[in-house]
Every structure is written in C-alpha cells, then in structure tokens.
Amino acid sequence: MYILGSSLVSSLGQNKEVHINALKSGKTGLSNQTAFHKQIPSINTFLGVVNNLEDIQLPDSLKRYACRNNQLAWQTLQENDFLSKVNQLVNKHGRHRIGLVVGTSTSGIAATEHVFRNELEADEYDYQTTQQMDSLAQFCSQALEVEGPSFAISTACSSSAKVFEVAQRWLKADIVDAVVVGGVDTLCLTTLHGFNALGLVSEQICKPLDQERNGINIGEAGGFMLLSNTSPSEESADPVIKIMGVGESSDAYHISTPHPEGEGAQLAMLAAMQQANIGMQDIDYINLHGTATPSNDLSEISGVAHLSTEASPTWVSSTKGFTGHTLGAAGITEIIFCQWLLEEQFVPANLNVTHLDPQLTEKLKLSTVNIPLETLQLTETNQKLQYVMSNSFGFGGNNASVILKMESV
Amino acid sequence: MKAQILSIGLTAPGLVNFENFKSMMLQNQSPDTSEAIEKYSPTFLPPNERRRTTATIKLALKTAEEALSHFQQRYPQADNKLPVLFVSKDGDTLISARMCQEVGEEEPMISPTQFHNSVHNAPAGYWMIGQKNQSPASAISVGQYAIANGLLEATLQSQTYAKPVLMVIYDLPLDDLIPKDDSQNAAIPFAFSMILDASDSNQESDYPALNLSFTQQAPAPTSSNNPYSGLPAAEAYPLLQSMVLFESNGEDSEIHFPLNRNNFIKIALT
Numbered sequence: 001m002y003i004l005g006s007s008l009v010s011s012l013g014q015n016k017e018v019h020i021n022a023l024k025s026g027k028t029g030l031s032n033q034t035a036f037h038k039q040i041p042s043i044n045t046f047l048g049v050v051n052n053l054e055d056i057q058l059p060d061s062l063k064r065y066a067c068r069n070n071q072l073a074w075q076t077l078q079e080n081d082f083l084s085k086v087n088q089l090v091n092k093h094g095r096h097r098i099g100l101v102v103g104t105s106t107s108g109i110a111a112t113e114h115v116f117r118n119e120l121e122a123d124e125y126d127y128q129t130t131q132q133m134d135s136l137a138q139f140c141s142q143a144l145e146v147e148g149p150s151f152a153i154s155t156a157c158s159s160s161a162k163v164f165e166v167a168q169r170w171l172k173a174d175i176v177d178a179v180v181v182g183g184v185d186t187l188c189l190t191t192l193h194g195f196n197a198l199g200l201v202s203e204q205i206c207k208p209l210d211q212e213r214n215g216i217n218i219g220e221a222g223g224f225m226l227l228s229n230t231s232p233s234e235e236s237a238d239p240v241i242k243i244m245g246v247g248e249s250s251d252a253y254h255i256s257t258p259h260p261e262g263e264g265a266q267l268a269m270l271a272a273m274q275q276a277n278i279g280m281q282d283i284d285y286i287n288l289h290g291t292a293t294p295s296n297d298l299s300e301i302s303g304v305a306h307l308s309t310e311a312s313p314t315w316v317s318s319t320k321g322f323t324g325h326t327l328g329a330a331g332i333t334e335i336i337f338c339q340w341l342l343e344e345q346f347v348p349a350n351l352n353v354t355h356l357d358p359q360l361t362e363k364l365k366l367s368t369v370n371i372p373l374e375t376l377q378l379t380e381t382n383q384k385l386q387y388v389m390s391n392s393f394g395f396g397g398n399n400a401s402v403i404l405k406m407e408s409v
Numbered sequence: 410m411k412a413q414i415l416s417i418g419l420t421a422p423g424l425v426n427f428e429n430f431k432s433m434m435l436q437n438q439s440p441d442t443s444e445a446i447e448k449y450s451p452t453f454l455p456p457n458e459r460r461r462t463t464a465t466i467k468l469a470l471k472t473a474e475e476a477l478s479h480f481q482q483r484y485p486q487a488d489n490k491l492p493v494l495f496v497s498k499d500g501d502t503l504i505s506a507r508m509c510q511e512v513g514e515e516e517p518m519i520s521p522t523q524f525h526n527s528v529h530n531a532p533a534g535y536w537m538i539g540q541k542n543q544s545p546a547s548a549i550s551v552g553q554y555a556i557a558n559g560l561l562e563a564t565l566q567s568q569t570y571a572k573p574v575l576m577v578i579y580d581l582p583l584d585d586l587i588p589k590d591d592s593q594n595a596a597i598p599f600a601f602s603m604i605l606d607a608s609d610s611n612q613e614s615d616y617p618a619l620n621l622s623f624t625q626q627a628p629a630p631t632s633s634n635n636p637y638s639g640l641p642a643a644e645a646y647p648l649l650q651s652m653v654l655f656e657s658n659g660e661d662s663e664i665h666f667p668l669n670r671n672n673f674i675k676i677a678l679t
Binding site for chain 1: 531672
C-alpha cells in the first residue's frame with residue numbers, strides 16, 4: 001500500500017515541519033503545567049496536551065458530534081492538505097470506493113464525564129455522537145463525505161496500528177480504491193484516574209528504557225493517512241513510502257501486563273516481517289511501543305532481543321518522551337513519524353534517558369541493536385533508513401507491528 | 410464473496426443457545442424476552458480472571474464458547490486457535506458510566522479491575538487468555554451497521570489468515586446512569602456468534618454458506634416480527650431465522666443489511 005498523504009496533530013504541533021523540528025532537536029511536547037492539569041488536582045504528572053482544542057468549531061451540519069475527540073479529529077483533517085487529497089480521490093473513484101477505519105480507546109467519553117461533573121447539561125448531551133465507540137468513524141466519514149465500509153477499532157493502545165491490516169484487506173478484496181486510516185484519542189479523566197489507579201502514571205517526565213523509568217505520561221493526538229495500492233503521481237517530488245507488512249497477535253497472558261519475554265510482541269513483529277518478506281537483518285529502525293512502564297519496556301526489549309542477531313544492526317527508540325503515550329492514537333502517531341523519518345532520513349533520540357537500564361542492555365548484548373540518545377542525522381553519512389517498523393501493544397495483550405519502506409532511496 | 414458458516418452461537422433473554430432457538434422456530438414458538446439471561450460462568454478461565462468478568466464480558470464469552478464448542482465437536486481434528494472478532498456498539502457501559510460518575514467526585518477512586526475491564530477489547534483479552542490463543546484478536550464498533558460490517562470483516566479476515574474466524578456480535582442496553590432518550594431505553598441484550606470460513610478449504614458444514622454482495626438498492630424494510638428489535642446485534646434475528654428455514658426445508662432467502670447510510674450488503678444463503 002502506498003501512502004498518499006498524512007496528517008498529524010499532537011502536543012508537538014500540527015504539521016510535519018514542527019514535528020520534524022521537535023524530533024530532531026529533542027524538544028518534548030510534555031509538560032507538568034498545562035490548562036488540563038486543573039482538572040486533575042490529585043494527580044501529579046506530565047501530559048502531552050493539544051492546546052485550545054475546546055475552541056475548535058465544527059461545521060453546523062456536524063455540530064452534534066462536538067466533543068474533544070471529534071474536535072481533534074476535525075483539526076487533524078484540516079491540516080497538512082489532507083482534506084484536498086481525500087477529495088481528489090473521492091472525485092476520481094466515487095464516495096462508495098473510499099473506506100475509512102479509525103482507532104480510538106475512549107472515543108468521546110469526556111462528554112459523559114462533563115455531564116457527571118455538571119459541566120454539560122444532560123439535554124445538550126448526545127451519547128451516540130460522542131461516547132459511542134464508533135462516533136469517531138461516523139464523524140470522520142461524514143466530514144470527508146466518504147461512503148465505503150467504515151468502522152472504529154478499539155483494542156486499547158494497538159487500535160490505530162490495526163487499522164492498517166483492515167485497509168490491506170479492503171484494497172486486496174477490491175471493495176475500495178483508497179482507504180483513510182487513522183486514530184484519535186484525547187485526554188479524559190477516566191483514563192487518567194484509571195492508569196493512576198494501576199500505578200502506571202509517572203510523576204516525572206516519562207523515561208522510556210531508563211533505569212529509573214516508573215510509568216507513562218498520557219498524551220493526546222490525532223493522525224490520519226490516505227492509502228492506496230496505486231502509486232502516487234510521478235510528478236510528485238516526494239519520496240515514495242509504502243506499507244510493506246502488518247502483523248498482529250495476542251499475548252494470551254494477562255489482561256493488563258505484557259508477557260515478560262515479549263512472546264506476543266515477537267509474534268506480531270514476525271508476522272509483519274513475513275508479510276514484508278524480509279528478516280530482522282533488513283530492519284533499519286524500530287519505533288518501540290516503549291511506554292516507560294517497567295514491564296512494557298522489559299517485555300518489548302526481550303522480544304526484540306529474541307529476534308535480533310549479530311548480523312542485524314538496528315536502531316531502536318521510543319518517541320513517547322516527545323508525545324507521551326497517546327493510547328489509541330499511539331499507532332498512527334508513530335507510524336506517521338516512521339514515514340517522516342524515512343522521508344527526512346534521521347533517527348530520533350530516545351528522549352529523557354539518564355542511565356539506560358542495564359537489565360535491558362544486558363538482553364541486547366549479543367545483538368547489534370543500538371538505542372540512540374541523540375538524534376542521528378543520516379543524510380550526510382553513508383547509512384540510510386529503508387525499512388522501519390513501528391510496534392504498538394495494548395491491554396488485553398493485543399499487539400500490532402507495521403513495517404514501512406522507502407521505495408526510491 | 411462467500412463465507413461458509415461452520416458454527417453458530419446465540420444468547421438472549423429467553424434463548425439459551427442456537428439449538429434452543431432452532432427448536433422454537435421449528436415448533437412456531439416465540440421466545441419469552443422477559444426472561445433473564447441464563448446464568449453462565451466462563452469456566453475455561455483461571456479463577457482470578459473468571460471472578461473479574463462482568464455481565465457484558467460474560468455475554469460475549471458465553472456466545473463465543475458455544476460456537477467454539479460446537480466447532481470442536483464437529484471438527485475434532487481442526488486447529489481451534491482461531492482469530493477472533495468481537496463487535497459491539499458500546500462495550501461495557503455499566504463500567505464506563507460508573508467511572509464517569511466517579512470522576513465527578515471530589516477524590517475519584519477507580520478500581521484497577523474496573524479500568525482494565527473497561528477497554529472495548531476486554532472480552533477478546535479474556536477469551537485469548539482462557540483459550541491460550543495467540544492469534545490476532547480484534548474489537549470493533551460500527552453502531553447500527555454491525556451486521557453488514559461484522560460479516561464483511563470476518564469474511565475478509567478469514568481470507569487473510571486462510572483459516573476460519575470466530576466472530577461475536579453482542580450488545581446490551583446502555584447503563585441507566587447515561588442520559589438517553591426513550592428509543593434507547595427499551596433495548597434487550599442480544600448476542601450471536603459465527604465461525605466463518607472464507608478460505609478455500611471447502612469444509613463440510615451443518616449450516617449454509619453466506620454469499621455477500623454490495624448494493625445501493627435494498628427493498629423497503631417490511632414490518633418487523635423481531636421480538637428483540639432495538640440493538641444492532643439483534644438485527645441478525647431474521648438472518649438466524651432464515652438459517653433455520655434453510656436447514657429444515659432448503660428455503661432460499663436474501664436479506665439486506667445496511668453497510669452505512671446509502672449502501673447495503675445483500676446476503677444470500679446457499
């Protein structure tokens with residue numbers, strides 16, 4: 001599948017340029033002093049907030065969908081020339097030939113929270129267009145005026161990585177000519193208090209792979225990609241990036257703790273590599289799920305270590321130190337990062353590390369897996385990124401890995 | 410595209426399982442929708458996980474287990490670690506509504522179990538743990554378009570994985586705490602499951618195959634005799650009825666399910 005367009009809004013900003021600049025310069029979007037913190041006086045943590053979301057106006061015809069999650073979706077669809085790219089394909093193929101599949105963990109549940117907090121009148125509240133799990137899919141289909149198959153995947157933090165396999169299936173079956181995939185998750189109190197109750201929220205800035213990592217920072221993000229099996233027009237000067245493989249698996253281990261040896265993670269990575277018809281030695285960079293909880297990072301690095309060999313030089317890093325854990329949007333956020341890293345040829349630093357966890361480096365000692373603590377700019381070296389992989393793992397032991405390739409290196 | 414049904418499960422008030430439904434239909438009886446759903450415990454789960462399951466999770470697991478048990482009896486040699494697809498409009502609003510109520514309190518206290526049970530893929534997670542199954546597991550929501558999109562997705566998954574796929578579509582009424590209008594109040598829980606095979610295995614079956622095709626035209630809906638009408642999962646009732654008729658006297662039928670606002674999937678039993 002070819003990537004014909006993408007759009008991303010996170011706490012780092014709202015277009016490619018600001019994201020690239022932040023990733024290159026090591027500038028985080030996380031903060032412990034945001035407007036949202038007022039709503040969680042009992043929780044001391046860093047958040048990745050998209051500012052002024054509540055001011056985003058939806059068009060009159062879609063007003064009933066108004067909630068933080070759909071506001072972020074709307075903003076993301078407007079940015080990065082995404083709408084016009086979708087419109088071009090709608091004009092070319094017809095509405096019913098464009099599919100839409102999006103991931104979210106909590107949809108617009110914040111609207112229901114507002115009712116219970118007396119911040120929203122019950123008669124101004126509509127469950128179906130806000131909290132209902134497919135509200136995001138309904139909203140985006142109507143906003144883009146597409147009429148192919150459409151639904152929301154909600155498998156916690158792997159939601160918006162699994163959308164890629166659905167797009168593959170639809171395109172292969174020739175029931176659509178293009179697919180909008182994506183994911184949006186926005187800050188809400190149930191999630192913040194829920195993760196806090198599990199003891200997984202860090203009071204410090206999150207430190208993936210660090211010896212002293214002690215939990216996640218929650219962020220919000222919206223991301224969309226336009227995919228098709230037809231290559232982008234030849235006049236375009238942009239490098240051609242393809243989705244080469246998607247792999248999914250289950251841990252079958254525990255409802256909220258990952259398998260200690262990353263068994264499920266390995267199965268997902270292997271399935272993605274099998275579909276891409278490559279091996280670990282071909283992967284140049286892995287964007288880790290890397291949430292900064294003690295158990296996730298140990299599980300994931302164990303999984304990576306099991307698959308790597310001395311013959312597989314691979315950079316791995318987590319970008320959660322930039323955006324926080326954007327949960328149901330983590331997959332699409334990091335897969336768009338992977339696309340942009342291929343286009344711009346750099347490896348982002350694994351941010352906020354003081355001391356890499358020796359338990360993790362011990363696992364990697366027989367392989368040539370490297371964790372960059374500074375950005376690596378590859379354009380002036382003879383190294384390059386061709387194949388990159390993104391990992392996303394969620395509660396319920398739900399795993400997905402996606403491999404991207406730069407065609408014209 | 411074609412998908413062979415290899416197994417079916419069914420749970421609703423007044424309907425214990427698909428066999429029970431079949432015999433009622435053949436005897437022209439109507440289910441008593443005012444009965445409670447029969448008690449069920451997911452004994453395939455370790456005790457710790459079992460006691461954490463909620464009514465919503467149990468409804469999904471019971472219906473999944475019925476289809477898998479029948480499948481294992483009918484095809485004892487077959488691989489029973491199937492990919493799964495759980496389809497539900499709302500997931501567990503009993504939990505999500507309580508969590509929303511709790512965050513309205515001065516010092517919110519959410520239980521860790523409540524929180525991890527609140528994810529839409531909780532039934533999928535428990536199912537895979539209990540079945541020691543590391544296959545892909547998905548959980549989706551398609552609002553009122555559950556049947557068409559669920560059957561389509563399960564069929565395409567079966568083609569992708571080249572093996573049968575277990576699909577469960579389940580819905581329960583919205584929790585009382587959630588503000589809603591009257592149309593959302595009258596709903597009755599309903600769940601059904603199918604093991605669908607769209608690989609090229611040509612497996613023999615006790616059930617018909619589904620032929621799925623896309624159309625922008627559908628006959629105007631006739632007046633419904635569906636006693637469960639209300640939630641998206643229950644829209645499968647006429648499909649399940651026609652399956653019984655097909656089995657008993659080979660009666661052909663075509664049913665249309667909406668895929669979205671302007672498109673339909675036509676399902677023909679063969």
